[in-house]
Amino acid sequence: MRNVRNTLSATGIAAALLAGTALVAAPAVVQAQGYGERGSQYGSGWGSRGMEDRGRSDYERGFRMGREDERRSRFGSGQYGGQSQGYGQSYGGQGCVVGGIRGGESYNAQRAGDRMGEDRIRERLRERGYSDIENFERNDGRYTADARRYGERVEDLRVDPRTGRVLNQSRLDEDQVRNMLDDRGWSDVGNIERNGNVISAQARRDGRTFDLLMNARTGEVLHRERHLGEDRIRERLRERGYSDIEGLERDGGRYTADAQRYGERVEDLRIDPTTGWVRNQSRLNEEQVRNMLYDRGWSNVGSIERDGNIISAEARRDGRRFDLRLNARTGGVLYRERRDRDRESGSDD
Numbered sequence: 001m002r003n004v005r006n007t008l009s010a011t012g013i014a015a016a017l018l019a020g021t022a023l024v025a026a027p028a029v030v031q032a033q034g035y036g037e038r039g040s041q042y043g044s045g046w047g048s049r050g051m052e053d054r055g056r057s058d059y060e061r062g063f064r065m066g067r068e069d070e071r072r073s074r075f076g077s078g079q080y081g082g083q084s085q086g087y088g089q090s091y092g093g094q095g096c097v098v099g100g101i102r103g104g105e106s107y108n109a110q111r112a113g114d115r116m117g118e119d120r121i122r123e124r125l126r127e128r129g130y131s132d133i134e135n136f137e138r139n140d141g142r143y144t145a146d147a148r149r150y151g152e153r154v155e156d157l158r159v160d161p162r163t164g165r166v167l168n169q170s171r172l173d174e175d176q177v178r179n180m181l182d183d184r185g186w187s188d189v190g191n192i193e194r195n196g197n198v199i200s201a202q203a204r205r206d207g208r209t210f211d212l213l214m215n216a217r218t219g220e221v222l223h224r225e226r227h228l229g230e231d232r233i234r235e236r237l238r239e240r241g242y243s244d245i246e247g248l249e250r251d252g253g254r255y256t257a258d259a260q261r262y263g264e265r266v267e268d269l270r271i272d273p274t275t276g277w278v279r280n281q282s283r284l285n286e287e288q289v290r291n292m293l294y295d296r297g298w299s300n301v302g303s304i305e306r307d308g309n310i311i312s313a314e315a316r317r318d319g320r321r322f323d324l325r326l327n328a329r330t331g332g333v334l335y336r337e338r339r340d341r342d343r344e345s346g347s348d349d
Contacts, residue, residue: 115161124164150176171216180219191253227273236276262288283328292331
């Protein structure tokens, strides 16, 4: 690439490209020619998008991949990427300037120090949630402005003239998050909390409830997870040994309920709305373990002991005697072993 820059000006190469001229004589151009179609595609893709936030990483990736193609073609077939018809014909239709990498007017403009016009800067600001833009002017190599952002007045914005990015963009507050989500078609927005640069919230769309994680500065949704409906929550609770479920209702970022669990009354269950998992699930006591094993088809349940989060028990099934190890909170069978020491793999029987 250094040889290409030293040999030909960007203007001369661009003119050659538009003319479709086959510039294959100069060694520097031949080297650039060999950077291959993959580099060309990455370069032109970057160039057509302009100098977006991710443009430079795409440019660098295209450059690396193009050089690798050039190296392989040189030592493999003796050709330079199979582009023997000429530099201008190979890359003229790609919108690229050198080797299919430094493509597009936007990159050249940025390298030359050109800046976006006021209309384009305003458009970028509106894309990022700003409205009622006032006092827009150039100031010390950047633009400054006042505006509203999701209902809140923000002043003295410092805007990068090349990208339109707000350099001093503050984190969104609770009202701004609520207004932003309302603008984007969400409803019933609640439980907004911020932890550093991440904001969590709950909202509804298309009749479904979601947990959202967002970038606190840009408002970009980083992750969303759908809530289970009430019927599905009840189903999950029954799968985990709960019955006679009463008072199931939403309470902020969770469900709450009262229920029976293996014969024992448990109250104020706090349930994760996305998984149905009981967050405050207590350890099973001896009577609950006994009832649980009987419910699962075991018989002659003997001694039951608990050591931390592990419960040991003895029980019979199909005429054989087993030693069992259970998770003290979930009741899941961690492993079981026949009394004759012929060990079997664990299951959630």
